[in-house]
Amino acid sequence: MKTDLVIEKPSSKAHGEWRKMELAGYWALRFTLVLVLFILGVIVFDIVSKGAGVINWEFLSQPPRVGMTEGGIFPAIVGTFYVTLITIAFAVPLGVGAAIYLNEYAVQGRFTRLVRMSLRNLAGVPSIVFGLFGMAVFVKFFGFGPSLIAAGFTLGLLTLPVTVTAAEEALITVPRAYRAGSFALGATRWQVVRTVVLPRALPGILTGTILGLARAAGETAPILATGAAFFLPHLPDSIRSQFMALPYHLFIMATQHHSISQVRPIAYGTALVLLLLVCILNLAAVLLRKRYRDRVAKGL
Amino acid sequence: MHSISEKVMKIIFLICGLAIIFFLAGILFTLLSNSWPALREMGLAPFITPGRWNPGAYGEPTYSLFNMIYGTFMVTVGALVFAVPIGVAAAAYLAEIAAPWERELFKPIVEVLAGIPSVVLGFFGLVVIAPLISRIFYIPSGITALNGAILVGIMALPTIITLAEDAITAVPKEYRNASLALGGTRWQTIWKVTVPAAFSGITAASLLGMGRAIGETMTVLMVTGNMIAWPESFLDSVRTLSANIAIDIGDVVFNSIHFHALFVAGLLLFAITFLVNLLADILIHRNPEVNK
Numbered sequence: 001m002k003t004d005l006v007i008e009k010p011s012s013k014a015h016g017e018w019r020k021m022e023l024a025g026y027w028a029l030r031f032t033l034v035l036v037l038f039i040l041g042v043i044v045f046d047i048v049s050k051g052a053g054v055i056n057w058e059f060l061s062q063p064p065r066v067g068m069t070e071g072g073i074f075p076a077i078v079g080t081f082y083v084t085l086i087t088i089a090f091a092v093p094l095g096v097g098a099a100i101y102l103n104e105y106a107v108q109g110r111f112t113r114l115v116r117m118s119l120r121n122l123a124g125v126p127s128i129v130f131g132l133f134g135m136a137v138f139v140k141f142f143g144f145g146p147s148l149i150a151a152g153f154t155l156g157l158l159t160l161p162v163t164v165t166a167a168e169e170a171l172i173t174v175p176r177a178y179r180a181g182s183f184a185l186g187a188t189r190w191q192v193v194r195t196v197v198l199p200r201a202l203p204g205i206l207t208g209t210i211l212g213l214a215r216a217a218g219e220t221a222p223i224l225a226t227g228a229a230f231f232l233p234h235l236p237d238s239i240r241s242q243f244m245a246l247p248y249h250l251f252i253m254a255t256q257h258h259s260i261s262q263v264r265p266i267a268y269g270t271a272l273v274l275l276l277l278v279c280i281l282n283l284a285a286v287l288l289r290k291r292y293r294d295r296v297a298k299g300l
Numbered sequence: 301m302h303s304i305s306e307k308v309m310k311i312i313f314l315i316c317g318l319a320i321i322f323f324l325a326g327i328l329f330t331l332l333s334n335s336w337p338a339l340r341e342m343g344l345a346p347f348i349t350p351g352r353w354n355p356g357a358y359g360e361p362t363y364s365l366f367n368m369i370y371g372t373f374m375v376t377v378g379a380l381v382f383a384v385p386i387g388v389a390a391a392a393y394l395a396e397i398a399a400p401w402e403r404e405l406f407k408p409i410v411e412v413l414a415g416i417p418s419v420v421l422g423f424f425g426l427v428v429i430a431p432l433i434s435r436i437f438y439i440p441s442g443i444t445a446l447n448g449a450i451l452v453g454i455m456a457l458p459t460i461i462t463l464a465e466d467a468i469t470a471v472p473k474e475y476r477n478a479s480l481a482l483g484g485t486r487w488q489t490i491w492k493v494t495v496p497a498a499f500s501g502i503t504a505a506s507l508l509g510m511g512r513a514i515g516e517t518m519t520v521l522m523v524t525g526n527m528i529a530w531p532e533s534f535l536d537s538v539r540t541l542s543a544n545i546a547i548d549i550g551d552v553v554f555n556s557i558h559f560h561a562l563f564v565a566g567l568l569l570f571a572i573t574f575l576v577n578l579l580a581d582i583l584i585h586r587n588p589e590v591n592k
Contacts, residue, residue: 022487029393032386033406036461039454040413043424097316105313115317117581118324124508124577125327125570126515127418128542131549132566133327136334140554157323164320190309218417221517221542225549247419247518254423255522264427271423275416282415286408 044275051272054265060273068231068253069262073270078235079148079243080217080277083227086152086239087159087216092209094156095163102164103171104193123161127221130158134226149239151227158222159212166211170204171197173296203292207285214281218274220247230256246274331567338363338560347564353528353544355558363561365568367530371445371538372569375520376513378449378534379456383513384506387460388495391505394461395468396490414458422522425451430523439535441525446534448524452516456509463508467501468494500583507580511573517542541569 058072065071098115106112134154144150174197182192198205220228228248236243253267254260342363351364394403425447433442471494479489495502525537526547539547545565552559 018485022485025487026393026397029389029397032389033393033398033402035386036390036413036457037406037409040409040416042428043416043421046424046428047420094316094319097313098320101313101317105310106317112317115320118321120581121574121577122320122324122327124511124515124573125324126517126542126573128515128517128545128549129327129331129566129570132334132545132563133330135549136330136563137326160320160323188303188306190306193309214415218415218419220417220419221546224546247417250423251419251518251522254419254426267423271420275420278415278417279412282412286411 047268047271047275050265051268051270054269055272059269063233064231064266068257068266069259073246073249073266073273075232075235076244076246076249076270077273079228080246082148082236083152083155083223083243083245084213084216086148087155088209088213090153090156091159091163091212091216092205095160095208095212096167096205098160098164099167099171100193100197103168104189104197119161119164122157125158127158127219128224130154130222131224131226133157134222139226145240146225146227146229146242147240148227148236148243151223151243151245152239154222154226155216155219158219159215162212162215163208166208167201167205170201170208170292173204173292174200203288207289207292210281210285210288214278214285217281218247218278220245220251223248246270246277250274328570331563331570335560335563335567337555338557338564341557344564347561347568353539355548355561361558363557363564365541365544365565367528368539368541368544368565369568371524371531372514372540372542374445374531374534374538375448375452375524375540376510378445379453379513380506380510381449381453383453383456383460383509387457387505387509388464388502390457390461391464391468391502392490392495395465396486396494410458410461413454414462418455418516418518419522421451421455422519425519425523433535437535441537443523443525443537444535445524445531445538448520448538448540449534451519451523452513455516455519456513459512460505460509463505464498464502467498467505470501471497500586504580504583507576507583511576511580514576515542515569515573517546521546541565545569 060072060077061074062072063075064073098119102112102115106115131154134150134157138144138150138153139146142150178196178200179192182196187195223245227242228245229242230244230252232242232244250267250270253263253270257263347363347365348369349364350366352362353364353368355361355363390406394406398406426443429447429450430442433444433447434440435442475493475497476489479493480486484492520540521543524540524543526539526543527537528539529537531538545562548558548562552562
């Protein structure tokens with residue numbers, strides 16, 4: 001595509017010089033990407049090299065002990081697991097529903113543009129503003145108190161743009177002919193959506209769900225005042241309980257603990273577990289999406 | 301039977317669509333209604349004029365966000381100064397020069413970078429960048445505005461690269477071919493034809509990166525030191541608007557003036573990011589020649 005129209009000019013000295021400068025330019029541009037790669041490499045290397053030694057079965061399966069200077073991060077893992085489950089239970093049905101409305105039911109026009117614009121702006125709202133909203137609405141107004149459910153709903157709002165966008169992308173890739181064929185056979189719109197469109201779009205929706213999970217698992221600011229706790233002696237036993245969470249635990253271990261240098265290894269271990277969790281989820285989503293797109297490209 | 305479930309489902313999906321508008325409006329309404337008691341009592345002026353943020357003071361607490369607005373501005377500008385050129389150069393490379401295998405390799409890497417939780421980046425800034433800054437500039441602590449700017453720039457990079465690449469790729473092929481047919485080299489074509497044609501998209505990408513930078517909370521909270529004093533330079537500690545909310549949100553007394561003042565800060569943050577994102581949105585959607 002890019003080289004099809006390049007016509008080799010007769011070589012001259014000036015042209016050779018010019019060509020050399022162009023090549024240098026290409027290398028300069030390539031360098032910027034290598035720089036990005038390098039930055040990522042340094043971040044990952046630092047955390048993996050200093051965190052790997054900390055992680056063992058005890059670290060993953062034990063609660064913190066002795067004023068959080070020893071022991072593991074088990075309650076934080078459990079808390080993050082619970083809160084992301086609530087997030088997904090909130091964001092996925094709503095997100096898929098909104099995507100179905102936008103793509104299958106609505107007449108494209110001013111109203112759908114408004115919905116999509118709201119969605120893009122929702123994606124741009126700072127995470128701490130979600131935290132303020134969650135505190136005012138879920139914790140205080142609905143009276144949930146600082147809890148799994150308040151934090152889960154807050155994170156759910158934050159991940160909604162991710163799930164809607166992924167679901168819409170999945171719905172768009174279902175060929176129009178499938179719908180037309182079903183309608184021609186006398187199916188109603190809901191029947192078409194339920195039996196033809198949704199099954200085809202399922203892998204894409206799953207991708208969005210995983211991306212949403214990854215996003216929710218890594219967020220700290222929205223849960224600061226909606227339910228995350230510094231330390232809890234027992235695991236959360238209901239959706240009204242407060243909880244410990246991996247990102248919040250890392251924040252505390254990195255900046256708030258009374259003897260920060262002593263707990264640095266624990267902070268590294270927590271950072272590595274969080275990084276692994278988020279990277280594995282993102283990688284799974286990327287692979288799933290790639291397989292899905294390849295299949296669509298082949299027209300299967 | 302069928303027609304009932306048809307209608308019910310249609311209404312359910314419509315509600316899901318409406319919910320999105322409702323949530324955005326709800327956030328705005330919550331911010332407005334919760335900051336109103338503070339604004340009614342003091343007006344907007346004490347929040348945005350020079351002064352101190354001192355909600356715990358005996359006698360006369362003060363709630364000036366002035367230094368923090370400046371702190372947010374510093375970190376954001378510092379981040380964009382390097383993130384925009386690097387991001388656009390990387391996008392130009394990915395879209396115009398990179399071999400397919402390079403694109404296959406680099407694009408997931410950029411996505412991985414986008415996925416790193418902000419709290420992990422903040423931790424990295426604390427343990428790696430901060431000692432580096434203090435050694436390079438001979439200052440006792442590397443917990444500075446510069447540290448925040450570097451990390452927030454790194455966070456904004458994936459947004460800028462991905463969206464700028466989309467914008468450059470969307471430039472019609474005819475533009476490039478015309479330039480090449482006239483004897484322009486690939487380099488000239490990139491910088492004199494393709495990138496200028498994608499200018500509004502690239503600006504939008506930078507604006508969305510800027511939106512991320514302004515709203516970023518945990519990273520700056522962890523690495524900029526959060527001092528309320530006016531920062532003299534990038535080697536001083538700063539507190540941003542977002543960090544200020546995060547610091548006080550944990551133990552603020554419900555429905556106190558302090559509580560409402562935090563919502564004023566939130567409203568300000570929301571308004572700024574909303575305008576920046578809206579501008580980006582307008583730029584992306586008014587690009588007639590590229591949308592063809």
